[in-house]
Amino acid sequence: MTNSKPYLPYSEVLKAKFGCKVYKVTLDAGFTCPNRDGSKGVGGCTFCDETGSSSRAQNKKDSITLQLHKNIEIMRKRFKAEKFIAYFQSYTNTYSRLERLKRLYDEAMTAHPDIVGLSISTRPDCVDEEKLDLIASYRRPNGYLCLEYGMQTIHDESLQRINRCETHADFLTAFELTRQREIPMCVHVILGLPGETIDDMMATARKLSELKPEGVKIHLLCAMKHTPLEQMFLRGEWEPLGQETYVQLVCDFIEHLDPQIAIHRITGNGHREGLVAPRWLLKKHEVLNQVELEFLKRGTRQGDGFKTASLV
Numbered sequence: 001m002t003n004s005k006p007y008l009p010y011s012e013v014l015k016a017k018f019g020c021k022v023y024k025v026t027l028d029a030g031f032t033c034p035n036r037d038g039s040k041g042v043g044g045c046t047f048c049d050e051t052g053s054s055s056r057a058q059n060k061k062d063s064i065t066l067q068l069h070k071n072i073e074i075m076r077k078r079f080k081a082e083k084f085i086a087y088f089q090s091y092t093n094t095y096s097r098l099e100r101l102k103r104l105y106d107e108a109m110t111a112h113p114d115i116v117g118l119s120i121s122t123r124p125d126c127v128d129e130e131k132l133d134l135i136a137s138y139r140r141p142n143g144y145l146c147l148e149y150g151m152q153t154i155h156d157e158s159l160q161r162i163n164r165c166e167t168h169a170d171f172l173t174a175f176e177l178t179r180q181r182e183i184p185m186c187v188h189v190i191l192g193l194p195g196e197t198i199d200d201m202m203a204t205a206r207k208l209s210e211l212k213p214e215g216v217k218i219h220l221l222c223a224m225k226h227t228p229l230e231q232m233f234l235r236g237e238w239e240p241l242g243q244e245t246y247v248q249l250v251c252d253f254i255e256h257l258d259p260q261i262a263i264h265r266i267t268g269n270g271h272r273e274g275l276v277a278p279r280w281l282l283k284k285h286e287v288l289n290q291v292e293l294e295f296l297k298r299g300t301r302q303g304d305g306f307k308t309a310s311l312v
């Protein structure tokens, strides 16, 4: 597939598969998270606010069907989207009993005729064989299915620093079980984690190229209101990356990624009211343009660093 950008954009992968504009509709199904309810930890990851890293587009009091119908109409008008993916986004969307998960996923699959499938976001330590078998049952030949894992980094020390309460080994176990069932995956990573060097971040990119999930979502660590990271920022114990540094890092990271991995996102989704720092993150289009310009300046594209690395 040829694409218009120096990397493989997820939107183009969707367009090639479905022949039209496809958008994800975010859902809040009222889940919680083992890193908040005390079963793994309390207080959550240092960057996670009370919405459970959601886009805040939904009201969890609404049924899944109502959330989908409301937002499909908005997206149809705003983005001229024609087909939609039901995206279980907020908190940990496999953290419940199997029967409840099945009821929610079934409802999403059948709520609207223009839904092409499911995307389910979760922690790697919150899946097991039964849950993965259930998720695999939603695979359709002409449909869409994706399990999104918050891996964040391959370095356990970094995971500890953000109070993740899970390890890279947890991710590798979940990845293997998911791959065995041929469930496509998107792996989330965060750039700018406290204590991480450029080499640490590139090691994460190289590991992803080795594992080769179908997609990667790249986030910048940012401080949201009412989070431990906000407190660290206010006390001067943590500083976010600058815009220029982030652009350089994103390009470096993408250069190290296998060119067949779709890039779902390269900017954060911190919402305007809740974002404390860095505020430049709100200039999403400017950041995207700068990434493209930087690739142009370098004369490189996704996978160039990866190919070089595999030759040595």
Ligand code: SF4
Residues within 6 Å of the ligand: 033, 034, 035, 036, 043, 044, 045, 048, 049, 052, 053, 090, 091, 092, 123, 150
């Ligand atoms: S695992 Fe996800 S939902 Fe839970 S605290 Fe961390 S970011 Fe928030």
